[in-house]
Amino acid sequence: MSKIVQCIPNFSEGKNITTIKKLIDVAKSTAGVTLVDHSSDENHNRSVFTLIGSPEGVEEVLVKLSKIARDNIDMTKHFGKHPRMGSTDVIALVPIKNITMEETVKLSEKIGERIYNELEIPVMLYANSAKKENRINLANIRKGEFEGMSKKLLEEKWTPDFGENKIHPTAGITAIGARSPMIAFNVNLNTNNLEIANNIARIIRGSSGGFKNCKAIGLLLEDKNIVQVSINMMDYNKLPLYRIFEIIKLEAKKYGVTILESEIIGLTPGKALVDSAIYYLQMNNFDYNTQVLENYLFD
Amino acid sequence: MSKIVQCIPNFSEGKNITTIKKLIDVAKSTAGVTLVDHSSDENHNRSVFTLIGSPEGVEEVLVKLSKIARDNIDMTKHFGKHPRMGSTDVIALVPIKNITMEETVKLSEKIGERIYNELEIPVMLYANSAKKENRINLANIRKGEFEGMSKKLLEEKWTPDFGENKIHPTAGITAIGARSPMIAFNVNLNTNNLEIANNIARIIRGSSGGFKNCKAIGLLLEDKNIVQVSINMMDYNKLPLYRIFEIIKLEAKKYGVTILESEIIGLTPGKALVDSAIYYLQMNNFDYNTQVLENYLFD
Known part of the structure; x- marks a missing residue:
C-alpha cells in the first residue's frame, strides 16, 4: 500500500510574484507530489502551500522549495503582519494514508536534517516531532521572531535540533513537525x-x-x-x-x-x-x- | 482529472487453477489497472474479477483477459450451476470518477468492437449500453445459454451488436455493458x-x-x-x-x-x-x- 503524506510549508513572501511563481513551478513539477492549494496574503506577506504525495516526493519538494525560499526571501528586509522567523517559516507534515505518525515524525527528522546539511538553515522540530517539551507549541519556538532569534538561539534550551546556535543570516530558521490532520x-x-x-x-x-x-x-x-x-x-x-x-x-x-x-x-x-x-x-x-x-x- | 472506471468481468471457469492463475496474472500485470478482488466458485464453475483503473488500462486488460478465456475455456465442455453463454460471459463497466455514463457506454462499445475484431467473439451490448430494448436486461440476452445461442442468433432481433449471426465455436458470446455502481x-x-x-x-x-x-x-x-x-x-x-x-x-x-x-x-x-x-x-x-x-x- 502506498504511503501518502500531506505537507503544508509556509513561506515568508506574499507579494513578490516572481518568487511566488518560482515556488509554484517547483511544487508543480516535482515528481511524486501534487500541489493541492496555495494562497498568498500581502498583509501577512506570507504564502501557504498544500501538497500531497509519497514520502519521497514530499521530502524532495520540501528541500527544493526551501532552497528557493532561502535564495529569494531575505528575512532582514521582511515586513508582514504574521509572526515569522524564516524564509521557510514552518512546515507541517500530516500522515494521510498507510503511514503512521511515528513514520511521519521520522520523515520530518530526515527532511530537517537535509535542510540544515544542504541549505545551512537551522531546524527546530515541533508538534509531534518535538524532542523537548518547550518545542511542542510552534508559538513558543517562534517567539521573538526573526529579529530576536540570533539571541534566543544562544540559550541552551533553544539549540536547534539540526544546526548550531546561530540562524542563517538571511533565511533565519525553519520549524518542521508532524501533526494530525486538522x-x-x-x-x-x-x-x-x-x-x-x-x-x-x-x-x-x-x-x-x-x-x-x-x-x-x-x-x-x-x-x-x-x-x-x-x-x-x-x-x-x-x-x-x-x-x-x-x-x-x-x-x-x-x-x-x-x-x-x-x-x-x-x-x-x-x-x-x-x-x-x-x-x-x-x-x-x-x-x-x-x-x-x-x-x-x-x- | 484522471478518469477512473471499474470493470467486473465474469469468466466461465471456477475449477481449473491453471486457467484461473493465467487470468489473475494478466489482471495483475497490466499497466493502468489494479485487481481489487477475484473469487471463483466451483459449483457455479465461474470466476468474477473486479478491477479498477483508467479507461485505457481497462480496455487493454479486458481484451487480454478475453483472449485468455477464449483460448483456455471450451464452452462445449462447460458445466456449472450459473447460467452462461460464453467463456467471458459478461463484462460490466462502472463509471467511478471524472467519467460520465455516456463516456462509459462509448468505452463498452470500443471494447466490444475489439473483442469481435481481434478475438472473433460476437458481442451483445446490455444495460446502459443496450441499443435495443430487449438487451437492457442481461437475463434476456443469456436465455437459452451457450447451448441454445447458435439457434437464437439466427433470429434478426438477436443479431450481435458486434459480429455476425453465429457464436464463436468454443468461446460462445460475450455481453458487455455500462451500469451505475451497485x-x-x-x-x-x-x-x-x-x-x-x-x-x-x-x-x-x-x-x-x-x-x-x-x-x-x-x-x-x-x-x-x-x-x-x-x-x-x-x-x-x-x-x-x-x-x-x-x-x-x-x-x-x-x-x-x-x-x-x-x-x-x-x-x-x-x-x-x-x-x-x-x-x-x-x-x-x-x-x-x-x-x-x-x-x-x-x-
Whole structure:
C-alpha cells in the first residue's frame, strides 16, 4: 500500500510574484507530489502551500522549495503582519494514508536534517516531532521572531535540533513537525445570540474542560445575522465530526435553538466524513481500507 | 482529472487453477489497472474479477483477459450451476470518477468492437449500453445459454451488436455493458418477525411501488435470530444510503422495532458514504471533488 503524506510549508513572501511563481513551478513539477492549494496574503506577506504525495516526493519538494525560499526571501528586509522567523517559516507534515505518525515524525527528522546539511538553515522540530517539551507549541519556538532569534538561539534550551546556535543570516530558521490532520469545521445556529455560541464553544473546547482535540470560539456572522461555533478539529481519529455536531445540537436545544447547517472550510481527509456516515448508518463492521473502491488506486 | 472506471468481468471457469492463475496474472500485470478482488466458485464453475483503473488500462486488460478465456475455456465442455453463454460471459463497466455514463457506454462499445475484431467473439451490448430494448436486461440476452445461442442468433432481433449471426465455436458470446455502481446494503432489525422485513422490503423496492433504483427482500438470519432487509442500491447518486436507512427506521417504528445495524457487503465508492455524512451533518455546501484531500491524487 502506498504511503501518502500531506505537507503544508509556509513561506515568508506574499507579494513578490516572481518568487511566488518560482515556488509554484517547483511544487508543480516535482515528481511524486501534487500541489493541492496555495494562497498568498500581502498583509501577512506570507504564502501557504498544500501538497500531497509519497514520502519521497514530499521530502524532495520540501528541500527544493526551501532552497528557493532561502535564495529569494531575505528575512532582514521582511515586513508582514504574521509572526515569522524564516524564509521557510514552518512546515507541517500530516500522515494521510498507510503511514503512521511515528513514520511521519521520522520523515520530518530526515527532511530537517537535509535542510540544515544542504541549505545551512537551522531546524527546530515541533508538534509531534518535538524532542523537548518547550518545542511542542510552534508559538513558543517562534517567539521573538526573526529579529530576536540570533539571541534566543544562544540559550541552551533553544539549540536547534539540526544546526548550531546561530540562524542563517538571511533565511533565519525553519520549524518542521508532524501533526494530525486538522479539520476546520463550523456549525451555524438558528439564532443571532452570540452568548449561546460562546457558551457552546466553551463546553466543547479542550482549554475550558471539553474535548482535548477541539478548539472552538463563538462568532457572530453579521451578514447572515446568525451565530457560528467555529471549530478546529485537531484529530478526527480521536474526536469524530459527528460527536461534536451532536453535542452542539444537544446543547443548543437547551435554548430552543437548532442547527442551521455545518461546513468544512478547505480540505478534509475522506475518512473523516466516512467515519460519520458509519456512525449514523450504524455500520459497525465497515472496513475503510478494503471496502472503499478508490483506496485500491493507491496500491 | 484522471478518469477512473471499474470493470467486473465474469469468466466461465471456477475449477481449473491453471486457467484461473493465467487470468489473475494478466489482471495483475497490466499497466493502468489494479485487481481489487477475484473469487471463483466451483459449483457455479465461474470466476468474477473486479478491477479498477483508467479507461485505457481497462480496455487493454479486458481484451487480454478475453483472449485468455477464449483460448483456455471450451464452452462445449462447460458445466456449472450459473447460467452462461460464453467463456467471458459478461463484462460490466462502472463509471467511478471524472467519467460520465455516456463516456462509459462509448468505452463498452470500443471494447466490444475489439473483442469481435481481434478475438472473433460476437458481442451483445446490455444495460446502459443496450441499443435495443430487449438487451437492457442481461437475463434476456443469456436465455437459452451457450447451448441454445447458435439457434437464437439466427433470429434478426438477436443479431450481435458486434459480429455476425453465429457464436464463436468454443468461446460462445460475450455481453458487455455500462451500469451505475451497485451497492449491496443490508439493514438488520431488532426482531425475528420475517413479515416485518418483508413488508418493509415491499415498501422500498421499485418493483412493488417503492424507489426505482432499489431492489429489496426480507430475510431471516437464523444464526442471529433476527431479520434483515437485504437491498441492492442500483444508483447511489439517485437514491442515497441515508434515505433508505431512514425510511426503514421510520417503517420499523410502526411495529416498535428498531434498527440493529447496517452493513455494506463488498465494495462501495467512497462518495456514497460521504453523501450520507453530508446529509446527517447538514453540510449543504460541501464539494466532494475539491474538498476531499485524496481526490487530488487522481489528478
